[in-house]
Amino acid sequence: MAIFAVSDFREAARRRLPDFLFNYIDGGAFEEVTLGRNQADLQSLTLRQRVLRDVSDMDLSVNLFGQELAAPFLLGPVGLAGMAARRGEVQAARAAAAAGVPFCLSTVSTCSLQEVTQGAGSPPWFQLYITRDRSITEALLDQAIETKCTALVVTVDMPMSGIRYRDFRSGMSGAPGLKGQARRLFQALCRPSWSWDVGLMGRPHGFGNIAPFMGGNTGMEDFVSWVAGNFDPTVTWKDIDHIRSRWSGPLLIKGILDPEDAQTACAAGVDGIIVSNHGGRQLDSAPSTASVLPSIVKAVDGKATVLADGGVRTGADVVKMLALGAQGVFLGRAWAYALAAGGQDGVARMIDLLMTEMRVTMALTGVAQVQEICSKVLVRQ
Numbered sequence: 001m002a003i004f005a006v007s008d009f010r011e012a013a014r015r016r017l018p019d020f021l022f023n024y025i026d027g028g029a030f031e032e033v034t035l036g037r038n039q040a041d042l043q044s045l046t047l048r049q050r051v052l053r054d055v056s057d058m059d060l061s062v063n064l065f066g067q068e069l070a071a072p073f074l075l076g077p078v079g080l081a082g083m084a085a086r087r088g089e090v091q092a093a094r095a096a097a098a099a100g101v102p103f104c105l106s107t108v109s110t111c112s113l114q115e116v117t118q119g120a121g122s123p124p125w126f127q128l129y130i131t132r133d134r135s136i137t138e139a140l141l142d143q144a145i146e147t148k149c150t151a152l153v154v155t156v157d158m159p160m161s162g163i164r165y166r167d168f169r170s171g172m173s174g175a176p177g178l179k180g181q182a183r184r185l186f187q188a189l190c191r192p193s194w195s196w197d198v199g200l201m202g203r204p205h206g207f208g209n210i211a212p213f214m215g216g217n218t219g220m221e222d223f224v225s226w227v228a229g230n231f232d233p234t235v236t237w238k239d240i241d242h243i244r245s246r247w248s249g250p251l252l253i254k255g256i257l258d259p260e261d262a263q264t265a266c267a268a269g270v271d272g273i274i275v276s277n278h279g280g281r282q283l284d285s286a287p288s289t290a291s292v293l294p295s296i297v298k299a300v301d302g303k304a305t306v307l308a309d310g311g312v313r314t315g316a317d318v319v320k321m322l323a324l325g326a327q328g329v330f331l332g333r334a335w336a337y338a339l340a341a342g343g344q345d346g347v348a349r350m351i352d353l354l355m356t357e358m359r360v361t362m363a364l365t366g367v368a369q370v371q372e373i374c375s376k377v378l379v380r381q
Ligand SMILES: Cc1cc2nc3c(=O)[nH]c(=O)nc-3n(C[C@H](O)[C@H](O)[C@H](O)COP(=O)(O)O)c2cc1C
Pocket: 024, 025, 026, 038, 076, 077, 078, 079, 080, 106, 107, 108, 127, 155, 254, 276, 277, 278, 279, 280, 281, 309, 310, 311, 312, 330, 331, 332, 333, 334, 336
């Protein structure tokens, strides 16, 4: 199908992926209230049209943590994204490297940190989950240090996995044993081009970084139960202190939605905060990220770099997040859909598309440099 926008990538992904995988990527927690709010609140913001301001000298580049980015967005951590296409995270990381934007590898990727680093020719950012068995967290941290990852993102909004009804309904989880396998196999058989590309059921992928800790188990239900058993409700700010003491590079904390938490994060010495509700996949009925971003930027008061994600599907959405005070934006589903639809080329196309949309949005709001984007590009409501 013809692709013009991220919404087309989503439709192409829906057609190409087996039902359980598409719904895993596309879905959110419980009734998906927050998932809907993220996009709706961004869409409800009105941009201010300005004219006759010479916007010919366009520049999207930004510097984050000493790294030069071609655009103010990056590919955020998406667990199991690699199942969307053969060696998927390597393909996405290559597209990101070629475009000059960072790629952040999830703890629960299908390709390992080593494979992605070799495949892309440079180390990615690494996203760390703090596991119940802290020796796993330590081993993952060691790998990130050895690999010289360019930033560490510690995700803190998952002391327990959110409940995603779509995963139950599609057979991604909640249907253990043969019943679940049979459902997923049937769905995969209905998607021959995906099955041919990734190898039936994505089996050749394995579970990258966590495979060594899964005791030789390789099935989807093994993965789901490993994840359920390893998220740790005892996690506290002390864990962040510990990670800070071990990691000297840029440290970001992902999953902040409250100004008080943002201030505590600054006091813990993090370099960056990612305002995120995990794409509406954790606490349903939590506020959208766009709605809380300005209050968090105010609370942080320049003590850390503030990034944001949630519902970003267009270049105009990126501009809006920046106008609300973010210094950079993480993409989630946008790149996962593109990977599913077209592999490395799909992700490259998606990045290019967002850059083009940003340029047009900036030109029509009268700004040429990313640094000029501020609350003035929004109509006051
Ligand atoms: C399929 C899927 C898997 C995800 N896995 C992770 C993960 O492993 N680690 C993490 O920190 N965030 C994860 N996230 C959250 C994203 O990093 C990001 O916060 C979210 O997708 C942003 O919302 P958006 O997809 O609407 O842009 C995941 C999101 C999706 C959709």
